[in-house]
Amino acid sequence: MESHNIEKLLEKYFEATTTKAEEETLRDYFSKDGVAAHLAQYTPMFQYFSNAKEERFTKQVPLKPRKNFYRWASIAAVAVLAFGVYFGNDYREKKLEEQEKALIAYNETKKAFALLAENFNRGTEKVAYLNEFEETKQKIYNHN
Template sequence: MEKPDIKILLDKYFEGETTIAEENYLRVHFASADVAPEFEMYKPVFGFFEVEKSIVSTAVVELHKKQNPWLSIAVAAVVFLCIGSFGYLNFSIAKQPTDLGTYDNPQKAFQETKKALALLSVHVNTGVESMQYLQTYESTKNIVFN
């Protein structure tokens, strides 16, 4: 191939659009001695693949021979225990009475409602008192900065 063809192939290669045949041509071309000086910088890129392809691993990989069967039994027991607990708790909660404290006597219902609203009023008033401090702070800040 001529120089423009190599340039086009290199552009396609770096864009990831080359075919296997074109990549093989580039690899062979850059392994030869007749590479143009402007393309010398690409020689290590394609030479790297040839060097790495020739490396053979000498690492020994050990495979585990057998797992402990008790581990599988323990895992299964834990899974069944979790499923059983989940089912038991969900069904026992569903069977609880849904009586929310209804009263047959209107006077008693009125008294209980007054107690609940008084308790709520105490907590709401506490929040309102806290807001008074914020209002005092805001007015003081406006006086100082204005």
């Protein structure tokens, strides 16, 4: 009857639903010599768990002092950010001044072209009078 209870505990153990007391019962059962033949395949596993629980690491681990890489990296990042804000703002202001100058130059050029177009239109009106004069002159020459 005990092997039937152990089988149920094994099922619960592999489903990860056992309590600490049930796991201790399984370890105790598999550490003794009276293990049922069909459950003998689990004996090495539980013996390994018992041995692994008692193992300790005894070597000294040399600890190197941590370098303050992250502190220096954060200081460098802040410096770059401040540099970028300071000179970036200056660059932005220069860019705005250049855009304003370009806009003023564009408006002045537009005015100059408007004046040129106005004068050109006056000149074409005068050429229309010349064309009329030329036609009249040709009529006179052709009749004579």
